[in-house]
Amino acid sequence: MRLHRLTLTAFGPFGATQEVDFDALSSAGLFLLHGPTGAGKTSVLDAVCYALYGAVPGARQSPGATLRSDHAPAGLPTEVQLELTVGGRRLEVTRSPAQPRPKKRGGGFTQEKAQSRLRERDPKGDWQGLSKSHQEIGEELAQLIGMSRDQFCQVVLLPQGDFARFLRSDAEARGKLLGKLFDTRRFAAVEERLAELRRAAEARVKSGDEQILALAQRIAQAGGPAATEAAPPADRPGEPGLAEAVLEWAAIARSAAREHLGIAHAVVAEAESRQLAARRALDAERELARLQERYAETLRRAEALEERRPEHDRCQEQLERARKADRVAPALELREEAERAYRVASDVLDRTRERLPAELADSGADRLAELERRFRQELGTLDAARKAEVRSAGIDEERVRLDRDARADEELVREAEAWLAGWDATRTELTQRIETAQEAATRAEQLAGQLAPARRRLDAARRRDALATDVQDAREALAAVREQALAAHESWLGLRERRLRGIAAELAAGLVAGEPCTVCGSAEHPDPASPGEGHVDRATEETALAAHRSAEETRTRVEQELGLVRERHLTAQAAAREETASDDPTVAELRTLVDRLTGDHAEAHRLAAGTHAAREALAAAEREHDERVEQRQEARNRAAARTSQREALDREQAGLEDQITAARGESESVAAHADRLTRRVALLADAAEAVRAEQDAAQRRKEADDRLSDAAFKAGFDTPQAAAATLLGAAAQRDLQHRVDAWQAEAAAIADRRAERDAREAAERPVAQAAAAESAHETAEWLLREAASARAAARDRCAELDRLSGRAAEEVRRLGPVRQEYERVARLAGLTAGTSADNERKMRLEAYVLAARLEQVAAAATARLQRMSSGRYTLVHSDARTGGRRAGLGLHVVDAWTGSERDTSTLSGGETFFASLALALGLADVVTEEAGGVRLDTLFIDEGFGSLDDQTLDEVLDVLDSLRERDRSVGIVSHVADLRRRIPARLEVVKERHGSTVHHRL
Incomplete structure (x- = not known):
């Protein structure tokens, strides 16, 4: 990836449009990005990161922060445009953050959404638009670059302060940084997944045992009397032998239930015989009673039929006369x-x-x-x-x-x-309004240029006054902690002196009879010293020493805080003054100036806002003038035409x-x-x-x-x-016919029933006793139902016991593989989590992978560190356990002069810088390989060169200059004055009142 051109507009400290030509700077291989503190050197790198990823590095993306420059005029939108070559493609990406812009109509501002554009240059040299979607552009660039934003900021922008902390940090902090760069979340996900699988398998095993016990309880409930011979198992889930005990007890319950079923079958057979005999006797008595009742009913119907014979004859005669009248x-x-x-x-x-x-x-x-x-x-x-x-x-x-x-x-x-x-007067008035508004616009621009510096001076004056109080408080706090540090130092020296005076008693306390003395070597101890009054032991001295060191650290911290507050106070004091003035204005004076300028600007802006409305009013008045003239002429023409039309109508x-x-x-x-x-x-x-x-x-x-x-x-x-009087309707005739037919049908039915022989013979026998036979049958039915119910219950009990026993056996078979899987997953989860006895170093899987990456980084960094340190230092990875903690991410430095291996936190300030620089360059090489071998032709190194001596600085610059062998260009971000002499190609960032500017020095 090579950067060609960067254009910044109203971004950060840059109030206007600034352009950085990386092609010109990269031609020298090594170039310097310098300028005073606060000028905006780091903002250039922020703009590169923002163009590629739509966000600045995380440490500078604070909540509520804005990327828009406070120096930019209201009408100039914030925009970053970067032209680069990546993956063999020449691209141009343009991004604008969400920002307020003046409304097109009326006063005030409206919030404009963030925008992104991506273009590509074709072989002919023309730019072709690719996308305007934030998501599509981000995915396209991330795929081409092959690195996330965090990786890019660590690999391309090389923040030295982060790597100095990396050298001194513990294994946990190193793991967090390396995890972001190499994206080892998948290995952590494997650990978590195995832990989840272990918990799930354990839950399934317990659930299976609970299911088996639940089936045992259901077998006890279903077995009833058959299950009383043996109580169900009382084992708890997970205990060995639970499944076998349940299966054995279920077999005993099934055997007893089958015996009860055989007895129930015999009882049902006997009850069925008794019920059949009672049923036959009941049917005979019911048939006799039916025949006797049938014969008596036939006699009653015959008598009733004879009583209705006169009515039948009358209906038949009336029906015949009605049919004639039809x-x-x-x-x-x-x-x-x-x-x-x-x-x-x-x-x-x-x-x-x-x-x-x-x-x-x-x-x-x-x-x-x-x-x-x-x-x-x-x-x-x-x-x-x-x-x-x-x-x-x-x-x-x-x-x-x-x-x-x-x-x-x-x-x-x-x-x-x-x-x-009145047209002439109207036109003159509107023209005057336009001129007045234009003058007010000019005045508003002038006042806006005066108002922004005045507001910054007012804010600076307020900070100056607030910081003056902080400076006084910090001085008083420093005096107090100095006294405390002096008292703690004197107390520690006094206790140390007292302990040394009584050191003989302390040594005598460690003597053992028969063992030689550590001082004189004698095995006899005739008169060991004893502690005197006011003896000070080792713990008391160490406590006083810790208090002394804590007080010194507090004093150092308070001194640093005082220096920071003084620097802020001087900066605010300088910002509150005018460029040519030496006196400090008061907050009240500056507030009065800001209020006056604000009022004048608001009034001028209000008048200027009427420019568009005045021009629109003049244009509308001119259009209305033309329309009025045209309407008057058309009306006169129509009046002449109406006169001739009236004459024709009269004729x-x-x-x-x-x-x-x-x-x-x-x-x-x-x-x-x-x-x-x-x-x-x-x-x-x-x-x-x-x-x-x-x-x-x-x-x-x-x-x-x-x-x-x-x-x-x-x-x-x-x-x-x-004939009309005799006439009947169809309904009346049907009624008469139905009555005649009913009488004749009843007569035929009675004749047929009188001819039945069995009814006549039954009437001659004694009266039937159906009630007694029915009572005997009901008793036999009840006994049969009870026996059948008992047999059905026994059959259901046997079937339920067979079903539940089958389920219990199936659960036992199913639980076998589940328990084996649980044991296998538990071993893997313990191994990857570092809790298993098989994992000797107690290293988690993610830490193991990161340790391999750290070993590669240390090897790549050593190649450059040895050149920077003249062959003295070598970085090595250590997987030793320290302080009972887990091993894996230790980082040591080997000193060739002494042959000793020590922790990187023992390096001095200058040594820490070039060690962290070598580590950063080595990490860039390893991450580049991890990202798929993406070529990085442009690198930036931010600060840290001020801690090097001349010889070490030359060696570091030689290492950086050697990167040109791989056709790389390196930009150094620093305000060290000596680098301007050593590096001819420079990009200078100049801090000015109305915003910073960039200048190329080639």
Whole structure:
């Protein structure tokens, strides 16, 4: 991966657009990124990280922090653009964070969302857009680079402070950093997964034992009396022999249940024999009682039938007369229908004649039809006159419309002329508004440039005053801790001196009879010294020494805090002053200045905000002026056209009036005259039709009377009225027929039952005793049910015991592999977690993998460390256990001058720097291989060179310069002045009042 060009706009301390040409800087192989503290050197690296990953390094991504520069004007958006080559592809990535921007309409700001763009340059040199999605761009770059953001920040940006801490940290801290870089979460996941499998397998084993015990309890419940001979096992889940005991006890319960079932079968067979005999006796008595009751019922039905014989004869006679009258019914219905039709026609004729004139009231149908034809002919001649009358009314409506349009146009002309009279004054006023707003905009920009520095000075003055109090408090705290440190030092020296005076007694306490003295070598101890009054032992001295060291550390820390507070106070004091002033302004003076500038800026901004509205108002007024002039001319043109249209309408209406007057006669209008003729025609037509209908109805009624008289005579009735009186409806006839048929059917049924021989013979026998037989049968039934219930219970008990025993055997077979799996998984989980006895060093799986990676890193770092230290130091990995802790991630340095191996925390400041630098470069090589061999052509090293002497600095620079052999370029981020002489290619970051700028020194 090689960086080509970086463009920063309103990012961090850079208020304007700055461009970094990495191609020009990388041509020298080694270049320097320098500038004063706070200028923005690290912000350049932050911008590279933000362009690639959409976020700055984690230590600088604090909650609530913003990437936008405080120096940038409101209208300049924050943006970072990086051009690079990775994976053989020339890419350009552009990112903008979420940021406020001025609203397009009105005042105030609106929050704009974060944006990302990715482009690629094709072989022709043209840029092609690839994506605008944050997620797609992040996945594409991460796949090409092959490293996460944490890996990139550790491998490419090389923060030296982190690796110095890495050298001095314990195994746990090293494990966290290496775990992020090499992504060993999968090995930790294996450990957790094996632990979960162990817990799950253990739970399954216990669950299986609990299931077997639960089945044993259910077998005891299902066995009932069969299971009382032996109590169920009382073992707990997990105890050996539980499964075998349950299976043995279940076999005993099944055997006893089968014996009870055989006894139940014998009892049921005997009860069935008794129940069958009782059932046969009951059936015989019930049959005798039925036959006796049947014969008695037959006698009762015969007597009741004879009592209904007169009614039967009467119904049969009435039915026969009604059937004769049915032959006259059609003629009767025809006569009634003809009578109804005649009455309807007669009523219609009477109502129609009432509407006719008196001279036509008694006219016949021919006379009425002749008058109807004559009026229809007259009505046909009025069509043309009616059309003329409709056209005349339309001409009147057109005149009304023309008058209305004329009045509207006159009003429009008056309004247009009134508005146009004040056009010059309106245009002058709007032009003046635009000029005023433009002047206010210029004034607002000037005030904005003055307001931001004033606010920064006010904030600095407030910090200055607050820090002045902190400086005084820190001084007082330092004086107090100095006194405490001095007192603790004096106390420790006094106790140490007292202990040395009585050291003989302390040595004498360790003498053992017969063993030589550690001082004189004699095995005899005739007069050992004894502790005197006020003797000080070793523990008391060590306690005083710890108190002395703690006090010294507190004093050092307080001195550092005082130095930091003083530096902050001086920085705030300098920021509160003007560039050319030497006096310190007060907070009140600066607040007054800020308030005045804020008010002036707000007023100017308010006036400037009306620029767009004033221009829109002027444009709208000009458009309205053009529209008014055009509307006035169009209204005048329409007025001229209406005059000629009125004259044409007057000529047309004069010709139509003569035709209408001749056609309407005495009526008010032609339409009224036509309506009157239409009503007369309809009335005459209705009257002629009513006369004809009445005559036809009278003829049909006469014919119906003749047919009815003939039908009554043929049916055997003297008059039609007699036939009508005898006539019955279909429902009444069906009722009579049903009554006759019912009597005859009852008579036939009684005759058949009297002929039954068995009923007659049963009536001659004694009365049946069914109740006694039923009582005996119920007793036998009850005994059979009890026996069958006992047998069913015994059968169900045997079946349930067989089923539960089978389930218990199946559970025992199923639990065998589960227990074996639990033992195997438990061994693996203990081995990977470092708790197993087989794991001698008690190393977790993840720590084991990281230890291998650390060993590779130490080997890669040693190649450069030996050059930097002139062959003196070598980094080695140690997996020894210390202090009872688990082994795996120790890091030691071997000193070739002494041949000793010691911990890396014992290195001095300069040694720690070049050791951590070598470690960082070695880690970059190993992580690069781990990421798939991605080529890293550009590296950055941030700070730490100030702790090196001249010779060591030369050796370190030679090592960094040797990276060019692999076509790499290295950027050193430092403010050490001596590096400017040693490294000719430089990128200088200059800190200015209105934002930092970058300058290339090649």
